[in-house]
Amino acid sequence: MKTDRGFRIDHAKSASESATEIEADRIIRQIREIEAKSIWSAEHDNIPHPFPGMEFLTGRNIIVKTRLFRLLSKMPKGALLHAHLDVTVNASTLLKLALQQSAIHIRVPTPVSIGVPLSAIVPDFSVQHHDFHAEFLSLCDVSYVPNAWVSLRKAREMFSPTLGGPDGFEQWIIGALSINATEAYLTHNTNAKKLVYYAPIWSAYIRQFLVDNIADGVSYIELFIRYMFGADGREDVPHRDWLVAFDQVCNEIKQDLHDEGRDDDFFGAKIIYTAIKTVEPAGLDWYLEDCIALKQEFPYLVAGFDLVGDENLLRPLIDYLEPFLRFEERKKELGLDIPFIFHAGETCGDGTVADNNLYDAILLGTKRIGHGFSLVKHPSLLQICREKGILVEVCPISYEILRLTSSMPMHPLPVLVNNGIPVALSSDDPAVFGNMGLTYDFFQVLVASEITGLIMLGHFARDSITYSTLNDTEKSLVMGAWEKRWAKFVKEIVEFSEDLQ
Amino acid sequence: MKTDRGFRIDHAKSASESATEIEADRIIRQIREIEAKSIWSAEHDNIPHPFPGMEFLTGRNIIVKTRLFRLLSKMPKGALLHAHLDVTVNASTLLKLALQQSAIHIRVPTPVSIGVPLSAIVPDFSVQHHDFHAEFLSLCDVSYVPNAWVSLRKAREMFSPTLGGPDGFEQWIIGALSINATEAYLTHNTNAKKLVYYAPIWSAYIRQFLVDNIADGVSYIELFIRYMFGADGREDVPHRDWLVAFDQVCNEIKQDLHDEGRDDDFFGAKIIYTAIKTVEPAGLDWYLEDCIALKQEFPYLVAGFDLVGDENLLRPLIDYLEPFLRFEERKKELGLDIPFIFHAGETCGDGTVADNNLYDAILLGTKRIGHGFSLVKHPSLLQICREKGILVEVCPISYEILRLTSSMPMHPLPVLVNNGIPVALSSDDPAVFGNMGLTYDFFQVLVASEITGLIMLGHFARDSITYSTLNDTEKSLVMGAWEKRWAKFVKEIVEFSEDLQ
Incomplete structure (x- = not known):
């Protein structure tokens, strides 16, 4: 067993360990052993059969x-x-950061109205120069022309109360960005990156x-x-x-x-x-x-x-x-x-x-x-x-x-x-x-x-x-x-x- | 790469391979490649995302x-x-083999009747000497005394039609044996082993x-x-x-x-x-x-x-x-x-x-x-x-x-x-x-x-x-x-x- 562990760095360098390191290591092992029983062998709501090292999420x-x-x-x-x-930005953090930037704009390919499920509408983003003047203030505007750019902040503020108002807007965008963040791994061609x-x-x-x-x-x-x-x-x-x-x-x-x-x-x-x-x-x-x-x-x-x-x-x-x-x-x-x-x-x-x-x-x-x-x-x-x-x-x-x-x-x-x-x-x-x-x-x-x-x-x-x-x-x-x-x-x-x- | 595979037996013995073996190996690799696409990348009912080497069951x-x-x-x-x-006998095979033996008997701790779910009743088995005379012919007998031994064959034949008759009997027994066969891995103390x-x-x-x-x-x-x-x-x-x-x-x-x-x-x-x-x-x-x-x-x-x-x-x-x-x-x-x-x-x-x-x-x-x-x-x-x-x-x-x-x-x-x-x-x-x-x-x-x-x-x-x-x-x-x-x-x-x- 000693020979077998001879390659390990903690074995090779064991002579250089301080007494404090050795004692701290012992204490940590002891806590690990105690918690393997007291925590990992106990019952937890909604987590059947937990074990040390189980699936992280x-x-x-x-x-x-x-x-x-x-x-x-x-x-x-x-x-x-x-x-x-x-492309690893958490969607809600990303939205929070985007809302701080007045240059960020949003558009949708179909008008946002009650008849169409929000999850089916994929928003697109862009950065507009400061002299850009948006034609519409809201994606929910009855006269909204598909693919017209709207200020992200305004779009949030003016989001229809029947669709949940600003909270409903955020929920929708986070959902859309999360899906895209996953796809981004393979395609590298999503709308999220335009914000990132x-x-x-x-x-x-x-x-x-x-x-x-x-x-x-x-x-x-x-x-x-x-x-x-x-x-x-x-x-x-x-x-x-x-x-x-x-x-x-x-x-x-x-x-x-x-x-x-x-x-x-x-x-x-x-x-x-x-x-x-x-x-x-x-x-x-x-x-x-x-x-x-x-x-x-x-x-x-x-x-x-x-x-x-x-x-x-x-x-x-x-x-x-x-x-x-x-x-x-x-x-x-x-x-x-x-x-x-x-x-x-x-x-x-x-x-x-x-x-x-x-x-x-x-x-x-x-x-x-x-x-x-x-x-x-x-x-x-x-x-x-x-x-x-x-x-x-x-x-x-x-x-x-x-x-x-x-x-x-x-x-x-x-x-x-x-x-x-x-x-x-x-x-x-x-x-x-x-x-x-x-x-x-x-x-x-x-x-x-x-x-x-x-x-x-x-x-x-x-x-x-x-x-x-x-x-x-x-x-x-x-x-x-x-x-x-x-x-x-x-x-x-x-x-x-x-x-x- | 050659050095790295030097330990492999198929590398070490490659000189002794016959031309036929080499050609058969090539053909098998080709079929594997074709089927990786034609079968493992195709859609299959109820099997999302199949891949070669996926979970066997x-x-x-x-x-x-x-x-x-x-x-x-x-x-x-x-x-x-x-x-x-x-303790690795397939439950339905085991039942089939048990039914061929007249010495095998069955008993239950509570009478089998319509009010009690069958799955809650755990049957027990025994081998009785040929001069043993069973008191009851059916587990469904209204006068059945709990834990009295009944011939397995008779118990199947006489199983109440309202509980599915012989088919219902087999389904119940197979379920009970399957559960026990799994438990048997740890406890080595189940009723299934009395048959095995x-x-x-x-x-x-x-x-x-x-x-x-x-x-x-x-x-x-x-x-x-x-x-x-x-x-x-x-x-x-x-x-x-x-x-x-x-x-x-x-x-x-x-x-x-x-x-x-x-x-x-x-x-x-x-x-x-x-x-x-x-x-x-x-x-x-x-x-x-x-x-x-x-x-x-x-x-x-x-x-x-x-x-x-x-x-x-x-x-x-x-x-x-x-x-x-x-x-x-x-x-x-x-x-x-x-x-x-x-x-x-x-x-x-x-x-x-x-x-x-x-x-x-x-x-x-x-x-x-x-x-x-x-x-x-x-x-x-x-x-x-x-x-x-x-x-x-x-x-x-x-x-x-x-x-x-x-x-x-x-x-x-x-x-x-x-x-x-x-x-x-x-x-x-x-x-x-x-x-x-x-x-x-x-x-x-x-x-x-x-x-x-x-x-x-x-x-x-x-x-x-x-x-x-x-x-x-x-x-x-x-x-x-x-x-x-x-x-x-x-x-x-x-x-x-x-x-x-």
Whole structure:
């Protein structure tokens, strides 16, 4: 058993554990054992047969009641390395943010009247220049001409009382946006994105996303981000303008934290430039050159390059081999460091295109693997990842909600950990899944194993910093701050353990 | 990719493949690809979103319609190494067999009348000596005294027409037996077993089980079997009497096949002596000595020893270390070969008692591992199994129905195969799960992978013979017969491929 666990980081580094860490780990295991009986074996309304690590959306109401969850919420989580900011905005948040923008307009293809069910009417959105003058004030106007733009705010205010007034309006829009948000995963062609990719909304959303994650103990973030619309409502606003906005939000937040004496709590955020696999291979060069230009201008903001989109349906990585090789040449010429950080193996398939992407991602020198769900099937690849130090970004709740696994105990994470593969736990699409921050994901991993304890969670956090794209100076800064917070966290668990039990 | 598949038996032995095997494999892959679109992507009544490898109980109606299934049903499957005969009798079969026995009686705790819902009345069964005289002829007799025994046949014949007559009786009994059969898994204390463990029924059931499996291409069987009742209705009939009966059924079937010129179709069946993990460690010696005595008298019938029962709830293997070590000594003294063939790791748990059983099973020298679902988490154990040649008995449909995995694509089988672990596909509890024979399990494995093809299925069949408890002479006999049938099978696929497509 000892030999078998020899690859595990918590085994390999057990000599460096402090007495406080060991005691805190023991206390957390004890609470887990107690709550497995007192909470997970008890009866709960409307949740038949609960168990630790059960389906997140069903179990969330139980999870938040546990002492384990409350304790983990205070844990410093390290870096969030795998999260998509685009098309993942919660519909009600999105509407709230949109209503703050007077430029946002709405239209419908058929007049809104009592005879037609609202759910059948799909609203469209646009950003109008400030000199645009809307012909109608309400979608319910008897003379409303189909597809005429109406101010979103006015449309809400003037929504017919017989249809529920402003509340009825919001309910309808949230429903329409939610459906579209789901479809957006595949089609990337919905009306919701017209709201999401509007710079003022985008900035507000980034702020909310960062603030929520910092509050949950995340101290550094690398985010996947795609194209967007500009503040003037035009598409294809230069990406540099948007990066400036992103940088500004980060700096504002850092300044706020500095003012509160909380410099250790957040180092910053970078973006991973992403294109979508719907792009023809010949068209990828444009994105790669765009990425290079941005890296040259904002070296501290661009962390890497990735391609996204459903691996089971879209092109394999190998289709882009030629532009990738040209990109490698260009980076060498220019002395730039823009690592590939590829999504690969996010599939249950065995020998399918998505499964085979793992080989190509590694051959192309990927710095980390996004998901790598099917990696466990490949003994040589596991060895390569261990020897080359290729971290796998594991998104526990995402896999379960997207039905790659049906609950945490069935998850292949222990296979990766037992093979000594560096792992960072990530939230993937938190705004859609409802797992904002990292506490939920850490929780699910902790309760689904008797081997993994608090010390292992600490190593996940450390590895998320070690395998980030930060340079050595930045890393030691972030790691130093994290270790200080971690030492404080485990000390508090031990000191308050009598109260806790 | 080649290195990564280097452990696979279909890769390691690719030089020995015949041109016919290669062509048959290609044809099968082609049919699989065609049917993935024509059948699995089509609409089916009441089965939303079907996919290859989907939940067996839902997908079975689609599976049987495929050409792939019809072809696989003709494949020689090799040995069935992991199947439980006890408490797995299909309820309607069981009733049919019981009605053939005049000694079987029934009783109910409350009179059967129109006012009481039948489903609330739980019938009990017994075997009565031939001189027993039943006081009542019908359970519906107005003067029926609760708990009085009535002949099962008479009770059916005389069942009140207002309750559905004989049909209503059968429906009620099947319902009651089905519920009990499920409960039987945990409690081992139901009324159904009073029918199952009655020698004449048992013999008929063994015959049916063997005949069904032979028809499906299984040519040798090792069965888990527990205690039983005797023909006179008493418990604890000497096990030797029962082994004689088992031997007799096997010999009758072999004689029938011989008369039909089908000697190659079936070599025979052996039993794996099993005790239940509810036994106290001190009480295990009795079973081990009983097993030794039977092996001495019937060396050709006793294949090995195992302990069964839910690993997550019952004692770990290590609790029985002392009796096991005494058993080892006794076998050495007596020069007997009775290998352990342990169930272990049939769990999603990580570091739990059931997961840890894998270490003890291997340390105790198990010849094979029953299930080993959690084996993939243990890199050293995988290496040991590969190097020592410890085969894993994988039961694809069982894991999915028992919710260890939620569909075939999520199954860890590819991890075992890619690590070069010998595997035999098995049916586990076919009478309960409805996967009688091995075609369903082979089918599910074939459609859930792009890597595994017909040639790999052939290796599963070969390994099931290689890792059986047969001696070398017997093995070469069974393997020789299998290879002849296999050559004929792949030749037929190739010859008829034009018709098939």
